[in-house]
Amino acid sequence: MKSTRDKILQTLLQKPRSTINTLAEAVGINPISVRHHLTNLQMEGLVEGQEERHGVGRPRLVYILTDEGMERFPTRYMQLTTRLLSQIKDTMPGPVITKLFNQIAEDLAGQYSKDMQGLSMEERLDFVKAMLAREGFTVEWEKKGTQYEIHEISCPYYQIGIAHPEVCTVDQTLISKMLALPANKVQCILSGAAHCTYVIQPAEVKN
Structure with missing residues (x-):
């Protein structure tokens, strides 16, 4: 009821x-x-x-x-999105699809590029956390030694990602572009992990 x-x-x-x-x-x-x-x-x-x-x-x-x-009524949208992605994958070569997903992330990152200027690493991480929350993610980050780990507790792409794991490249590319550092995925919810985790290694500052 x-x-x-x-x-x-x-x-x-x-x-x-x-x-x-x-x-x-x-x-x-x-x-x-x-x-x-x-x-x-x-x-x-x-x-x-x-x-x-x-x-x-x-x-x-x-x-x-x-x-x-x-988004509280996702069933039809999810079906349509899944069908569209299936059609795209059937008609486009893999590298073109990868470029398409990367471009989506780059365009989104570009919208926030001015807001990121002058921020420290941890301020950038907080900004990314807030920005991803607006996109439907639940994100936490922590510092471990010299590295930072970003944990995606929940992901709005999960249902689509089951059939089309390529969509995961969107948030990975987005994080990399926002932090201007590679985001290395070390675990993924689609592989049975509790959540997705990315490791960020800031460049060493030489004296």
């Missing part, structure tokens, strides 16, 4: 730009309760409120799913 919040999300999927009253009627609860759920969903980044004009008078507030909210 679906929870009230799931019903609200489902309604916004089917009827985007719904008002509180519309949601209350669709879900079967009072508008005050809907407002409470919407506040929580907005805090989680799943729902966004927007003002919409409808004739004369003050604009009304309507609600839509954010991109993250849309």
Whole structure:
């Protein structure tokens, strides 16, 4: 049985730009309760409120799913993505596919290049952690001796990666580009590990 919040999300999927009253009627609860759920969903980044004009008078507030909210309904998107990747792999040579995934990571890293300027190594790691979180990853890092280890506790590419492990090169390339250092993968969740781990070895500073 679906929870009230799931019903609200489902309604916004089917009827985007719904008002509180519309949601209350669709879900079967009072508008005050809907407002409470919407506040929580907005805090989680799943729902966004927007003002919409409808004739004369003050604009009304309507609600839509954010991109993250849309990801709560991944089945069809996952199937489509998997089929697209299968088609690409059937029609393109391996090196071209690798270049395509690398370009995706390089383009994303390029969006943040100015923000990384002047940061120390550990500040860069914190920045990468926050940036990957926005992309759907749960990341932690730790220092071990002279090395740093980046642990991806959860990965938004996992389901796709089962059939198309090439997609893993996106985050590996992205980390390397953001830190300007090679990211060496030492374990992978697709191989049965608890999480993916990358080892970063900063260059030695010579006196």
